[in-house]
Amino acid sequence: MNVLRWWWSLVLTFALLALLRVFVPLPFANEIMIFSIYTVGCNFLLGRVGFISFGQPAYLAVGAYAAAFYFYYFGTNPYVGILIGVVAGIGVSLAVGPLFVRLRSDYFALVNLALAVIIYYFMQKVLVDITHGDNGLWFLTNLSSTPVLDLTRPDEFFVFALLVGFVVWAFYKYLDDTIYGACCLGSKINEDKLKFLGYNNYSIRLVAFVIANTTTALAGAMYAVYLGFVSPEITSPTRAADPVIVTILGGVGTLYGPIVGAIAYTGMKDVLSKVLGNWELVIGFLLVFIMLAGEKGIWGTLEPLLLKAFRRAPAPGAAGESKVGGR
Amino acid sequence: MSGGDDILTVSALNVAYGESKALFDVNFRVGPNEIVACVGRNGAGKSTLLKCIAGFLKPASGSIMSNATSLVGIAAYAIAGMGIKYVPQDKKVFSDLTVRENLELGSYASKDYDWTQVTEYFPKLKVLMDRKAGFLSGGERQMLMIGRAILGRPKLLLVDEPTEGLAPSIVGQLREVFRDLSKGTALVIVEQNLPLVCAIANRVYALNEGRIMAELAGHESIKPENCERYL
Numbered sequence: 341m342n343v344l345r346w347w348w349s350l351v352l353t354f355a356l357l358a359l360l361r362v363f364v365p366l367p368f369a370n371e372i373m374i375f376s377i378y379t380v381g382c383n384f385l386l387g388r389v390g391f392i393s394f395g396q397p398a399y400l401a402v403g404a405y406a407a408a409f410y411f412y413y414f415g416t417n418p419y420v421g422i423l424i425g426v427v428a429g430i431g432v433s434l435a436v437g438p439l440f441v442r443l444r445s446d447y448f449a450l451v452n453l454a455l456a457v458i459i460y461y462f463m464q465k466v467l468v469d470i471t472h473g474d475n476g477l478w479f480l481t482n483l484s485s486t487p488v489l490d491l492t493r494p495d496e497f498f499v500f501a502l503l504v505g506f507v508v509w510a511f512y513k514y515l516d517d518t519i520y521g522a523c524c525l526g527s528k529i530n531e532d533k534l535k536f537l538g539y540n541n542y543s544i545r546l547v548a549f550v551i552a553n554t555t556t557a558l559a560g561a562m563y564a565v566y567l568g569f570v571s572p573e574i575t576s577p578t579r580a581a582d583p584v585i586v587t588i589l590g591g592v593g594t595l596y597g598p599i600v601g602a603i604a605y606t607g608m609k610d611v612l613s614k615v616l617g618n619w620e621l622v623i624g625f626l627l628v629f630i631m632l633a634g635e636k637g638i639w640g641t642l643e644p645l646l647l648k649a650f651r652r653a654p655a656p657g658a659a660g661e662s663k664v665g666g667r
Numbered sequence: 668m669s670g671g672d673d674i675l676t677v678s679a680l681n682v683a684y685g686e687s688k689a690l691f692d693v694n695f696r697v698g699p700n701e702i703v704a705c706v707g708r709n710g711a712g713k714s715t716l717l718k719c720i721a722g723f724l725k726p727a728s729g730s731i732m733s734n735a736t737s738l739v740g741i742a743a744y745a746i747a748g749m750g751i752k753y754v755p756q757d758k759k760v761f762s763d764l765t766v767r768e769n770l771e772l773g774s775y776a777s778k779d780y781d782w783t784q785v786t787e788y789f790p791k792l793k794v795l796m797d798r799k800a801g802f803l804s805g806g807e808r809q810m811l812m813i814g815r816a817i818l819g820r821p822k823l824l825l826v827d828e829p830t831e832g833l834a835p836s837i838v839g840q841l842r843e844v845f846r847d848l849s850k851g852t853a854l855v856i857v858e859q860n861l862p863l864v865c866a867i868a869n870r871v872y873a874l875n876e877g878r879i880m881a882e883l884a885g886h887e888s889i890k891p892e893n894c895e896r897y898l
Contacts, residue, residue, distance in 0.1 A: 519775040522768050526761050532723065533759065537815065538747035538776040 350513065353596055354506045360603075366494050368610060370566055372602050373501035375586065377508055378559035379598035381552035382583035384512060387593020388521065389548045390528030391445050395452020396583040398459045399553040401575035402432045403560025405463065408477045408570040409470070416484035418491035422561040429557020433550040441545040457577050464572040471572070480568025491565050501562060505599075508555060513595055515551070524548050556583075588627060591640030600639040673698050673734075674823050674853040675720065675751075680729035682712075682719050682877075689715045690877045693729070697823065702845060702854045704864040706894050707874035713857040714756060716874070717825045720855070721753035722746040733823070747776070752816040756827040756857075758808045762801030766792055769800050769811055770818070777819025785814035788844045806837035813844065820851055827857045842867055859898070861891040873897035 361369045378400060385391045406428030407421035415421070440451055463471045471477065483492045489500045515521045523544045526534045531541045564570050573579075582605075590601025605623070612619035630637055677695035681688065690712045697703045705713045718724045720731055722743035731738040738746055747753070761769050770792075774780045786793050789810040795803065800811060809829060816824060826845075830838045838860065845854055845867050858864050864871060871883040871894060880897050883889050 519771055522761070522764055522772055525763060526772060529761055529763060530759060532743075532755075533761065534772075535723070535743040536721070536747060536753050536755065537773055538744050538752075539772075540742070540744045 350506065350510055353509070353599065354502055357505070357599065358502055361498060366498060368606065370494060370498050370501060372599075372606050373498065373505055374559050374563050374566060375602040375606055376599045377501075377505055377562065378556055379583045379586045379590070379602055380508060380512060381555040381559075383587045383590070383592065383594075383598045384515075384524075384555075385548065385552045386584070386587055387597075388516075388524040388528060389545055391441075391545070391549075392449045392584060393452045393552075394449050394580045394584065395454070395456045396553075396556050397575040397577075397580055398452065398456035399429055399432065399556040400560040400563070401456075401459050401463065401570075401572075403429050403557030403562075404564040404570045404574050405471070405477075405560075406557070407561040407564040408479060411479035411482050411564070411568075412477045413470075416482050418483050418486060418565045421483075421565055422558070425561020425564065426554060426558050429554040429560070430550060432557070433553040437546050437549040437553075441542060441549050453577065453580055456575050456580055460572050460575045460577060463575065474571060474573075476569055476571030476573075478569050483565065483568060494566070497566055501566075504558070504562065508558070509595065516595065520544070520547070585623065585627060587637075588630060588635075589623075589637055591637030591643070592635070594637070594639045594643060596643075597637055597639040600642075601637065604638055673732075674701075675855070676730075676732045677716075677720065678730045678732075680716075680719065680731065681727045682715055682724055683727050688727075688877060690719070690726075693874075693877075693879055695872060695879065697853050697855055698869075699853055700849050700851070701869045702849045702856065702867050704868035704871045705855065705857045705874055706859065706861070706864060706871060706897060707880075708898055710876075711874040712877040713874055714827050715877075717753060717827050717855065717857055720746075721751065721825055723753075750819065750822040751825065752819075752821040752823070753825045754812050754816050754827060754829065756831065758805055758812065760800040760803070760808050760811050763799065765797050765799055766803070766811055767796040770815055773815035773818040777821075779819040782814075782818070784817065784820075788817075788847070789814050789840075806833045809833060809837070809841070813841070817848060817852070823853045823855065824848065825855045828859070829856065830858065830860045830863060838863060861894050861898075864894060865889050865891055 357373070360372070378396070382393060382396050385393050403425035407425040410421045410424045436455065440448060443451060464473055485492055490496045491500055523534060523539055527541050527544050534541055534544070560574070563574070586598065586601035586605045589604050590597030590599070608623060609619060612622055616622065673696045675695070675697040677693055680690055680693040680695070682690040693716060695716070705716060707713050715724060719726055720738065722738065722741055722745070726739060733749065733751060736749070761772070764772070770782060770785065791807065792810055792814055795807060800808065803811065813826070813829070829841055842863055845856065848854060856864070856868070868889055869884070871889050872879050873881040873883070873894065875897055883893055
């Protein structure tokens with residue numbers, strides 16, 4: 341029964357996302373899918389491990405530039421490019437993670453921001469000969485068509501993004517229900533208590549760091565394939581708070597918060613920017629409101645109401661049915 | 668009993684919080700299947716001693732040996748992995764996790780998935796399995812913490828103020844649990860409840876201002892009036 345509920349919530353969510361394609365323009369739907377995958381890693385770090393990261397654009401850029409370099413200099417297959425982006429994400433996470441995860445949450449946030457700034461200037465100035473600086477790398481025409489799902493076609497890219505999203509969310513849902521997921525939450529609540537039991541917090545955090553940032557790099561590589569263009573703007577420090585904002589907007593630590601947050605954020609940006617010059621102001625006020633209203637975010641508030649509405653009869657021992665962290 | 672047989676031997680242990688010294692030349696030992704109690708006033712250094720053994724505090728000097736292995740400098744999680752489990756005083760469980768998930772965490776760490784002993788000792792936990800630990804009473808939390816710690820049958824259990832703030836019926840239940848546990852696990856209990864200490868302890872160390880003032884051994888010596896002198 342739990343397995344059915346487990347799968348149905350995922351299938352229903354992604355069926356609704358597929359329906360979104362009918363009601364919104366394709367670029368908007370694709371942007372939501374990529375932004376959701378971009379944010380889910382940040383949501384995992386913040387909601388599960390208790391680490392806020394203002395450096396997610398750094399890992400997005402790692403995935404995007406790794407794929408971009410491949411497309412611009414070496415090959416044409418979009419799937420290979422995405423795979424290279426993911427491998428680069430794992431590599432960079434493993435390189436910096438052992439140092440970063442030793443830090444306290446506040447320093448962790450800042451050191452990641454510093455990494456984003458470093459990568460920004462490397463791509464803009466230091467490696468200008470191969471990155472073309474602010475002009476970026478253009479490779480849309482280099483991408484080759486692929487059988488089954490041709491990622492050079494935006495409509496087929498959307499199907500691919502949906503499938504990737506489904507796998508990513510299934511993976512995070514699976515993680516939530518494992519001992520490792522409980523360890524992550526335990527590490528967030530009180531790391532000493534985990535040590536009493538014999539767990540090494542460092543290993544738990546390092547694995548979480550690699551998982552989260554590899555997901556972000558995957559989003560970066562998908563972004564590169566979708567746009568056929570990458571510039572240093574992708575890792576601009578001015579956009580460092582975007583995934584954190586979307587995470588809070590959707591509901592920190594909730595499974596579907598990143599999707600809801602991405603729809604809300606991208607939607608507001610799309611709609612409000614047409615009528616308001618300073619649309620970020622509205623986002624700012626909305627975040628203040630969410631914080632004051634209980635920090636639950638949109639999905640964090642809606643989820644219990646929806647569960648209550650759709651539950652036919654209260655099951656005995658219902659408290660136990662809510663999974664860890666309410667996800 | 669020779670020192671080599673001891674589950675734990677603490678020698679000339681000195682611990683300081685910065686400039687402030689908390690333990691002075693503490694000597695302490697725990698034999699197999701023994702229940703050793705530490706009594707003393709608040710601030711005497713009892714909890715500091717347990718934290719130091721469990722690896723949460725680094726001693727300034729001295730040695731902590733467990734079956735010929737030095738515990739000094741070993742990470743707390745590794746000491747737990749060696750079968751020396753610590754149950755802290757604060758009764759803080761993982762409040763967002765259910766009782767079942769809390770026990771699963773203990774099981775996975777100790778590779779012991781048999782909860783028979785836990786549920787025999789604390790039958791109430793069986794009906795609370797799906798309740799979030801944050802909603803448990805103080806006594807239920809203590810049951811959960813001890814239940815989680817005894818998974819994997821540790822060789823030494825360090826328990827800090829287990830009965831603080833608990834109802835007498837639960838204190839009685841814990842007394843029987845500790846007695847039964849000691850058949851396979853040595854226990855160090857920091858406790859101010861002298862009737863409990865006198866009922867179960869094989870040896871009592873009285874601490875005052877960071878120093879061991881007395882060591883009482885045998886049921887003739889371990890009496891409330893003898894312990895009270897140091898409180």
